Amino acid sequence: MRxxxxxxxxxxxxxxxxxxLLSTLFLLxxxxxxxxxxPKPPTDWSFYMxxxxxxxxxxxxxxxxxxxxxxxxxxxxxxxxxxxxxxGPGDGTLNYSAIESAxxxxxxxxxxxxxxxxxxxxxxxxxxxxxxxxxxxxxxTWAHTVKAVANWVSTxxxxxxxxxxxxxxxxxxxxxxxxxxxxxxxxxxxxxxLNFGSADGCPxxxxxxxxxxxxxxxDDVYYxxxxxxxxxxxxxxxxxxxxxxxxxxxxxxxxxxSSPIYFQGPWDEYDRDTSTLTQQQAWNDLWTDLNxxxxxxxxxxxxxxxxxxx
Amino acid sequence: xxxxxxxxxxPQHIRPHFAGLIISVACVIALFFxxxxxxxxxxxxxxxxxxxxxxxxxxxxxxxxxPTRPKNVANLGVPPAQSLVTPQAGITQTHxxxxxxxxxxxxxxxxxxxxxxxxxxxxxxxxxxxxTVQQGGILLYTAPRNAPMGSDLHLVGMFLAPTxxxxxxxxxxxxxxxxxxxxxxxxxxxxxxxxxxxx
Numbered sequence: 286m287r288x289x290x291x292x293x294x295x296x297x298x299x300x301x302x303x304x305x306l307l308s309t310l311f312l313l314x315x316x317x318x319x320x321x322x323x324p325k326p327p328t329d330w331s332f333y334m335x336x337x338x339x340x341x342x343x344x345x346x347x348x349x350x351x352x353x354x355x356x357x358x359x360x361x362x363x364x365x366x367x368x369x370x371x372x373g374p375g376d377g378t379l380n381y382s383a384i385e386s387a388x389x390x391x392x393x394x395x396x397x398x399x400x401x402x403x404x405x406x407x408x409x410x411x412x413x414x415x416x417x418x419x420x421x422x423x424x425x426t427w428a429h430t431v432k433a434v435a436n437w438v439s440t441x442x443x444x445x446x447x448x449x450x451x452x453x454x455x456x457x458x459x460x461x462x463x464x465x466x467x468x469x470x471x472x473x474x475x476x477x478x479l480n481f482g483s484a485d486g487c488p489x490x491x492x493x494x495x496x497x498x499x500x501x502x503x504d505d506v507y508y509x510x511x512x513x514x515x516x517x518x519x520x521x522x523x524x525x526x527x528x529x530x531x532x533x534x535x536x537x538x539x540x541x542x543s544s545p546i547y548f549q550g551p552w553d554e555y556d557r558d559t560s561t562l563t564q565q566q567a568w569n570d571l572w573t574d575l576n577x578x579x580x581x582x583x584x585x586x587x588x589x590x591x592x593x594x595x
Numbered sequence: 596x597x598x599x600x601x602x603x604x605x606p607q608h609i610r611p612h613f614a615g616l617i618i619s620v621a622c623v624i625a626l627f628f629x630x631x632x633x634x635x636x637x638x639x640x641x642x643x644x645x646x647x648x649x650x651x652x653x654x655x656x657x658x659x660x661x662p663t664r665p666k667n668v669a670n671l672g673v674p675p676a677q678s679l680v681t682p683q684a685g686i687t688q689t690h691x692x693x694x695x696x697x698x699x700x701x702x703x704x705x706x707x708x709x710x711x712x713x714x715x716x717x718x719x720x721x722x723x724x725x726x727t728v729q730q731g732g733i734l735l736y737t738a739p740r741n742a743p744m745g746s747d748l749h750l751v752g753m754f755l756a757p758t759x760x761x762x763x764x765x766x767x768x769x770x771x772x773x774x775x776x777x778x779x780x781x782x783x784x785x786x787x788x789x790x791x792x793x794x
Contacts, residue, residue, distance in 0.1 A: 335689075335691070367691075369689065370689070370690050370691050400668060403666050404660050405660075406660050408656065414691055446655045446659050455726065456697070476651070483695065483696075485696075485726050486725050514648065515648075517649075521695065523697075542639055542642070543641070544645055547645070547649060595693055595706075595715060
């Protein structure tokens with residue numbers, strides 16, 4: 286009996302020892318990654334395309350295809366074509382037919398130019414914004430546009446996932462108007478949209494549902510960036526304050542809803558304005574600010590806005 | 596005997612206690628990881644909904660990666676190259692330019708030829724940090740004349756209206772003169788060549 290106990294104890298000791306060793310290694314691994322910024326993935330080019338042009342879009346898609354297949358192993362990418370805001374009273378009218386055609390040609394260009402590479406996939410966001418008098422119907426129409434392009438792509442191309450996208454900024458509309466757009470997008474059957482907007486005026490160091498610009502608060506920005514079912518975010522990171530603001534919004538979501546934001550990646554504009562953060566700086570700053578607050582640093586992409594047409 | 600020799604002076608009855616202690620510690624550690632794991636997984640409805648959303652998006656990407664038919668791009672062909680859109684001169688009521696709203700709030704845009712350049716004049720206002728209008732102004736860009744729309748723009752500068760003028764909207768254009776109206780009702784003229792406001 287005494288011998289059996291000793292044998293059992295010895296076995297347990299070995300078991301616990303192995304467990305402790307593995308635990309220590311696991312913890313050490315965690316500590317190590319906590320201080321090392323994850324490497325930035327290749328930065329993908331998004332475009333202002335206020336005048337949709339199919340031929341140009343095909344070329345841009347082809348360029349992205351060549352880019353993605355140039356890596357070994359090949360990589361995925363995420364791109365937004367920003368077609369501008371929906372029409373309000375007196376505004377220029379979005380040409381939905383031209384937007385669909387340009388988006389389809391971007392997808393086709395990507396598919397053709399990846400050539401023998403059959404595994405790269407681009408997530409293509411059809412972008413608009415919440416400026417002026419954005420409405421519920423605008424959201425419905427945008428969802429229908431996204432679905433029409435997705436249907437076309439499923440028949441005529443491949444290696445492309447079509448989603449919505451919206452440059453949602455507090456300064457451009459009331460929250461209720463932006464929320465109406467989101468609800469319209471959902472009602473129209475939209476599954477995903479990428480919010481490539483800003484958190485202007487939101488607190489960079491607190492999570493008490495503080496005020497942002499134009500009467501918005503952190504809860505509002507959280508809703509359009511993550512809280513709404515189809516919302517995913519690739520936040521504008523142009524200066525050192527913006528990643529702090531987004532980190533606090535993610536932390537707010539973690540504290541209030543137990544759901545921090547899993548960002549798609551930072552969105553920089555260094556190509557348009559060299560006084561702003563570079564691709565690498567935007568990545569480092571967002572990653573570091575998230576990590577400092579024990580927030581998810583899962584970011585599969587890095588995006589940068591360029592100019593295709595005005 | 597041998598065992599006693601191997602552990603001189605150490606009472607045998609301590610070993611079971613020691614093993615029990617280790618078992619207890621192991622249990623605490625296991626519980627710690629169990630709770631941590633449960634926390635990490637998240638249990639709120641929103642958290643679960645978003646996790647499902649992320650998985651759905653990743654599934655779509657995986658499906659796009661898996662061709663449902665052979666990829667034969669030769670059949671698709673490359674469409675013939677077409678010239679890019681030639682910009683059209685005129686006034687556009689718009690709220691977005693190729694820059695963030697935190698830099699300049701757009702109310703309207705005029706674009707057209709001027710000398711050897713194609714000029715884009717965004718009328719609106721410089722914003723305060725809180726997004727409110729600070730002062731009306733015009734943001735000027737140029738591109739080479741007859742250049743396609745894909746050409747990059749050159750920032751000429753931001754020309755703020757005289758003090759007191761709120762956000763500007765373009766009313767009309769005559770020659771190189773841009774006629775604008777401030778929200779306050781004031782009407783101003785901006786010379787696109789000299790970059791000066793006239794009352």
